[in-house]
Amino acid sequence: MKTMDWNRAQAFLATAEAGSLSAAARQLGLTQPTLSRQVAALEAELDATLFERVGKKLVLTETGMGLLEHARAMGEAANALTLAASGHTQAIEGRVSISASDAYAAYILPDIAERIREEAPQITLVIISRNSLSDLRRREADIAIRHVRPDEDGLVGKLVRESTANFYASQSWLSRNERPKSMADIAQYLIGFEDTERFAQFMRGIGIPATEDGFRLVSENSVVVWEMVKRGLGISAMMREIAERTTGIVELFxxxxxxxxxxxxxxxxxxxxxxxxRVVYDILAEELTRLT
Incomplete structure (x- = not known):
């Protein structure tokens, strides 16, 4: 029986899920020509066309759709094998990747990373800054700091703290503007988050009459938003452990x-x-629990 080359199957799976060769190549750390050759080799091996081009996107053919679930099953088996092998590694060395929101990655993790470097200098820390959830089962990260309870099979989670968030402005902003008396007063000064429609809807739900087109400063990155708040450009919400580390910032309510x-x-x-x-996980748990 002929055995399928996993590299070719992986190239097919990544391309199918990403929708383009360039995106799949970035995901796998390959060049686009290399990935394209692997997909072409798989099509030649199977004597079947797996993709057709529609505009700038690659779309699965009927044959490709039929093979996709089998490729996903192969991918899950490969990930399980990698996870099992990693779990039995006893040396305190090598890479450990931590996924966190951009604000936590920028303002909280550096202090914790300093302790990890001191206590486990042979570990290479990889900090992944992203506001979407990393897929730990596919090894997008080894450890994740999340603001939602994990519900995926195979994951374990520990609630390390119950943080709070409120609205803040800089002292320089307050020196130029009248201090808001209620949250309803801050709508025109808010720095918005993408997507603005969803953000405005959330603000209205807590009593702030925000509209999608009412924001004059917008970013998808909370570090960018917070830097603009620090410079007196507007008002935003932030978690208290980050706000209290920032000089020149005032909690409004x-x-x-x-x-x-x-x-x-x-x-x-x-x-x-x-x-x-385990070493990195335990240090993270201890340091995040003690945050004031």
């Missing part, structure tokens, strides 16, 4: 009950047996 933001530390069940990942 300290008497108002703050929004609760859970902080979960998540990893894959198999990786809990890896010493290097």
């Amino acid at each position: 300290p008497e108002t009950e703050a929004a609760k933001v859970p902080v979960w530390l998540v990893t894959h069940r198999e990786l809990r047996t890896s010493r290097r990942i």
Whole structure:
């Protein structure tokens, strides 16, 4: 029986899920010509056309659709094998990747990384800054700091703290503007987040009459938003442990009950047996729990 080359199947799977050769090549760390050759080789091996080009996108043919679930099953098996092997590694060395929101990655993790470097100098830390959830089962990260409880099979999570968030402005902004008396007063000064429609809807839900086209400063990155707040360009919400580390920042409504933001530390069940990942996980848990 002929055995399928996993590299070719992986190239097919990545291309099918990404929708383009360039995106799939970036995901796999390959050049686009290399990936294209692997997909072409698989089509030649199977004597079948797996993709057709529609505009700038690659779309699966009927044959490709029929093979996709089999390729996904192969991918899950390969990931499980990698996870099992990583879980049995006992050396406190090698790479450990941590996924966190951009604000946590920029303002909270550097201090914790300093301790990890001191206590486990042979570990290479990879900090992944992203506001979407990393897929730990596919090894997009070894450990994730999330603000939602994990519900995927195979993951274990620990609620390390219950953070709070409120609205803040800089002292320089307050020196030029009258201090808002209620949250309803801050709509025109808010720095918006993408997507603005969803953000405005959320603001209206907590009593702030925001509109999608009412924001004059917008970013998808909370570090960018916070830097603009620090420079007196507007008002934004931020978690208290970050705001209290920032000089020149004033909490606008300290008497108002703050929004609760859970902080979960998540990893894959198999990786809990890896010493290097366990060391990093335990330090993260200890440091995040003690944040004031």
